[in-house]
Amino acid sequence: MSDLLSQARSAAEKAYAPYSKFQVGCAVETVAGKIYTGCNVENASYGLTVCAERNTLFQAVAAEGPGMKVARLSVICLGHEFPPCGACRQVIAEFSLPGGRTEVTFLQQGQPVTRTIAELLPEAFGL
Numbered sequence: 001m002s003d004l005l006s007q008a009r010s011a012a013e014k015a016y017a018p019y020s021k022f023q024v025g026c027a028v029e030t031v032a033g034k035i036y037t038g039c040n041v042e043n044a045s046y047g048l049t050v051c052a053e054r055n056t057l058f059q060a061v062a063a064e065g066p067g068m069k070v071a072r073l074s075v076i077c078l079g080h081e082f083p084p085c086g087a088c089r090q091v092i093a094e095f096s097l098p099g100g101r102t103e104v105t106f107l108q109q110g111q112p113v114t115r116t117i118a119e120l121l122p123e124a125f126g127l
């Protein structure tokens, strides 16, 4: 498993997911060469839940400032497999490389699959 994906897996262990039990972790490598990790954080008021991807992206902005750009992002859910949700795709697009060339990796049938954000969110608003 790639380094970024294994860091995402470690981050998933920290998830606060008492409602869905979906423990999701994310790792982001920025153009500046730094790595940030994060997990999903749920709430008794379900709609306030924040996905692992957006939690991680917002940490990266908080650390590097508004020019932060994402080179690569990996996401993993313990015991399940899925790519980033639609809301997270839109936020990844906001901080992506020109032309949506940021690479997004997730598991599919046990294997890492990598797609650009432009592939995951074609004809995106703002891209």
Ligand SMILES: O=c1ccn([C@H]2C[C@H](O)[C@@H](CO)O2)c(=O)[nH]1
Residues within 6 Å of the ligand: 017, 020, 022, 024, 039, 040, 041, 042, 049, 050, 051, 052, 053, 083, 084, 085, 086, 088
């Ligand atoms: O892209 C996604 C989609 C869902 N979740 C989390 C939110 C919630 O806590 C749980 C079930 O939806 O999974 C993520 O972290 N990332």
Ligand SMILES: [Zn+2]
Residues within 6 Å of the ligand: 051, 052, 053, 054, 084, 085, 086, 087, 088, 089
């Ligand atoms: Zn999401």
